[in-house]
Amino acid sequence: MTDIRYLSPSTLDEAVSAFAAAGSAARILAGGTDLLVQMRAGSVRPGLIVDIKKISEMTAIEETADGGFRVGAAVPGAVLAEHPRFGKVWPGVLEAVNLIGSTQVQGRASAGGNLCNSSPAADSVPAMIAAGAIVTVAGPNGRREMPVEAVPAGPGRTHLKPGEILVSFTLPPRPPGSGDAYLRMIPRTEMDIAVVGCGVSLTLKGGVCTTARVGLGAVAPTVLLVEAAAKALVGSKLDDAALSAAASACSAACRPIDDKRGTIAYRTKIAGVLLKRTAAIAAQRAGGN
């Protein structure tokens, strides 16, 4: 009934060769929580499925020599949550990854899959953008690195080149006084898709914000890096004026759609509200570090 092939190579080289050779009909399988649903719905009919979970680099969580983290693209959310240090250093990234789906989905779903599925509402992506994560991709022409925000090209599309596979996320070391957070607006308390998602990462020194990054999800065709919002926070003591300016910058960056989850006006307003709330949590965490 089927001409699908399934491969589970143990090296990245094998995976890249097979994936590149099969062309556009090939799909990468990490946790499968999007791919299997798409196959079931008939929206994707892969000729080749390349399961990357036997490649150790894809499932590893390592602390880098400079004090950052490298997280394999296929590491499931539940595994990331069990890491003894990751959630202490990057609580916002972890809470974003852990908001993807149910307990069962957390057992399989990965940040790599969440990024490559390229939903504008992907929960982990705004937090990864705020964190300044760099991804490593491997393809027929070797490896290259790119910032997380450069990966999504639009709903369901990425800027990965043919044959390229996402390998890992590298998160930078954290200076003292740093904190991050992710909040999403959903009408329920669990198991829903973000109406707006906001990730903030910042560093405070003597109460003054010295660096900040803001990621905003579900308000444009791709998750956004909102540099104007970060600029409004940097140099301030996160006072009301700075937070209002950053919130306005977030609302100004919105190019949302009207759909059953929220109207354009609602999403635009909530983007600013979430920025304030998320920045407050990030600042509180930064104060504790």
Add this chain to the structure above:
Amino acid sequence: MAKLHVSTTINGEPMEFLCEPNDTMLDALRGPLGLTGSKEGCASGDCGACSILLDDRLVCSCLMLSAEAQGHEIRTIEGMAHGEKLHPLQQKFLEMAALQCGICTSGMLVASDALLKKNPQPSEEEVRFWLAGNLCRCTGYDKIVRAVLETAQDMREARN
């Protein structure tokens, strides 16, 4: 295309089966393996009726290819009771009538068992969040949550 040959362990027993590359683990369980305790509700990872443990990690078997079981260990609802002796969760679900039509029950039990192994003393909120991916369309959540909490208490007392 030839079928794939998969060697795996299911409920502690070595098992082999043949599958198509796009068969899900749920297809394999309910088909060639004859283990029909895991139910297909939504087939898209929303309802949790097909919950199993993959290397002791709770997953939806509808969101896993059966080929991925190669070399791994699967546990299903069929492995929960010891012969005729029900698992304390199964016994409590019966006593407290924590089921109505029963379609969600296998998944609820497998998921609750995974919770109690990880957290023997969950709060009500923790139980509700953990089971958020297990839907009961008879809306019998309250009895289910209470049965899980009472079982947890019984199991703690039995250990002390």
